[in-house]
Amino acid sequence: MKKFALTMSATVLSATMILAGCGSSNPSNTASNAGGNSAKSGGKTLIFGRGGDTVTLDPANATDGETFRVTDNIYETLVADKPGTFDVKPGLATDWSASKNGLKWTFHLRKNVKFQDGTPFNADAVVFNFNRWMDPQNPYHKGDFEYFTNMFGGFKGNPKAVIKDVKKLDDYTVEIDLAHPSAPFLADLTMAAFSIASPADVKKYNGDIKDHPIGTGPFKFVSWKPNDSITLEKNPSYWDTGKPKLDKIVFQVIKDNKARLNALQAGQIDIMDGLNPADVPTVKNDSNLQLFTRPSNNVGYLAFNTQKKPFNDPRVRQAINMVVDKKALIDAFYNGMAVPAVSVLPPSMWGNDTSLQDYQVNIQKAKQLLAEAGYPNGFKTDLWAMPVARPYMPQPEKIAAALQADMKKIGIDAKIVTYDWATYLKKTANGEHTMALLGWTGDNGDPDDFLYVLLDQDNANPPAQNIAFYKNPEVHKLLVQAQQETDQNKRADLYKKAEQIILKDAPWVPLVHSTPPMAASKKVTGFVPSPVGSDILTNVDIK
Amino acid sequence: MLSYTLRRIGQLIPVLFGMSIVVFAIIHAIPGDPAQVILGEKATSESIHNLRQQLGLDQPLYLQYIHYIGQLFHGDLGTSLVTQRPINQEIVPYLAATAELTLFSMVFAIVIGVNAGILSAWKRNTWFDYAAMIIALVGVSMPIFWLGLLEQWLFSLQLHWLPVLGRTNPRDPVTSITNLYLLDTLLSGNLQQFWSVVRHLILPGVALGTIPMAIIARMTRASMLEVFKHDYIRTARAKGLGEFWVVYKHALKNSFAPVLTVIGLQLGSLLGGAILTETIFGWPGVGRYMFDAIGNRDYPVIQSGILVLATIFIVVNLIVDLLYAYLDPRIQYK
16 A cells, blocks of 8 residues: 555655646736635626637737727727627717718717726826827837738828827827728727726736736726636626626636637636537527627638639639529528628628629529630639638538539539648739638628729739639729728619629629527527627626 | 665756657647637737747747746746736646545545455455456446446436536635645534535546445455465464454555555546546536646647646656555565
8 A cells, every 4th residue: 555655646746846846826817816815705797608818908909809899898999889789889988970071080088087097088098098009119119010000001200101290289189180981981990909907007018918808998907818718707886876786797718619619618618709500400409598699790701813714714704603502501601690692791781782683593594604714614723611610601611512513514514622720821812822721800881891802903903802812993983992982872882883793793603691600508698699700798687 | 675775866957858848749739729719719910929929939949948947946837828927836736636636536446446456355246346356347447437427417417416517616615725625624613514526526536436445345345355365364364363354454464565566556537537527516626626737738738737737647656666565575776
């Protein structure tokens, strides 16, 4: 028995060495965990299961949804989206107006709002944040501020920059001067990347607030265990009295979709994102669960490389459009949680031309078009499929196989090719593909964020986001005109014209706009899924 | 013994150094650009370029390696490309989580495995022996992921006896002191939390420990049977010593050296099995940490993680060797 005890103590000893070897340093985020206990007693805690961790808690330096999902509950923006839609409503600004030429925007700020560190929210704070984002000389301008440059043309000094100046008119009024009119300007300001952070906090951490977020939002940051969980707790001095209803939120990372559903069924989490469409029936059959769907704000597509033979011929592209059975794809791979795509724009978005007539499945006509283009017996080509599931493409390789079978009907022999995700993105951006599957999720509810980004000639130079390398001067003219037009009805008309031309030119087979499913315990009330994927949980309660 | 120990420790340095070169070379041969993975499908080429520059990925490989080794000599494992946090700090909770899981499963494997092996040898050719060896055979051939999913389905989703995943109940978070939650909850005197941590450990611990348990049981049985043949056992019995003492005192000591080797090797291989178990059971351990790092092409984390794991592996083997020498003094070290 002595030897047995010896083995045991050896095992324990080696474990101690493992830990000793790593030093006794306590990570900062674990140290702050002690605060987690204070909210423990008798509070309402919501556990939100998700597939990935947050990258940073500084939204101005983020581009990923898992970051915004958390920061949207800590910070607020000047203007916000109405829950579940892209309609702009007041946020930290109660009302606003634009000058006639669209160059001067005046925002009246909400009074009696405090940051979570107790400092007041006012015009100075807004000016401070804009200067931090837009001015590369600003001492707190640390990071890429990628969404700022994407949305507003560039930093101060860049000839394309949209924002010229941000001024304080009085303590609760701010004026933003634009260099040229920008139609999506207001919609852009709803984006999480333009959340207003506490200037005192930014100064305290010298511009690096990725671990120290302080905003005006309904919840305040407690702790972050990387790749495991982020805990927020109720902001007791939130300006909207009586809210939020929850005392605590824990964003729990559970990588695997199926494991996450298991955790939900076992009651270990209360709500989950990233439900496999195939698991929708399981949720429907479980009397303890409820199903949610996100409003469609994405497009999954098959892009042709229009600069490469034989896809430089529109007849070939049209022919392939005539063999793809979108309904069958939706039934097989999306469990019905998607609508067939005709245009680039999701159906709920303004500017969508609902009168567009999609190509009908017609094998004979497709064969005829191919013959006219000089390929009576079809041809051999590659079909690129991405290696990872995305909300707009839950099973990319199986979808590719279905498309392959469809194309076989007209003699096109497509070999399925795939790479790891990073390589895939790089190679498609460089135009190495012939046909490739990809998709896009919108950021701000503006058609410009789909049409200009994905199909304008400005974005068709490698590394391109327009991976069809589609260049049509007429479409370009319409899209640029629409960017500078401030009347939404006139803009919608311009977009509709562009959509008609695009449909005819067929640089893509637009496949689907998916409505990604989510599941929650029946105890969760007041949850409204956001189309951008970052749900603000102010009104959520748990029974 | 002392000089042997020192020599063995001295040997670690060239091994680790050689391994750092091999790991560095292999990792950088994996296709895929970390900057692209970090920034995702919406990244512009300009921001990818900037990030590469910022992360030092635009420098020649040998410079990157020299820089990395320089950091290591200062006890710095580097900074994660994705989280921008020092790996020294970041890896501790993950290692602790894995240590707790592997120790738990090892205790399970040793306690059940050794005793099942002893009893099987003792009661050779009885129903117990047959049953135990059939269970061991099934256990050794059952894939971890399959056993894990089966356990989850039965004990969590159907019977609701045990939690389906995670290390602790997020509604009642454990206050970290050592990051070993069993210890932490005992230190803070919270027995309810301690019990919750134990309940979270059972399913992954059993899934991970089943294969080593089966191997240890078979090894112990074989080794004991071998020892039973010796004269001194017959002498012990002839002296009128009780069967229990014959088995547990005389036979066990001499049959334990090969079992110990197996235990040491299994402890090493548990680190590999931990990746699967941690994935299935949402266990925030070092296996999953590394797995994610590989997906993200987070070079520094992969490099340093492998180095840390290799060091642990080597240290465990060293301890096993030293114990071996203690158990069987006939072994000579030169």
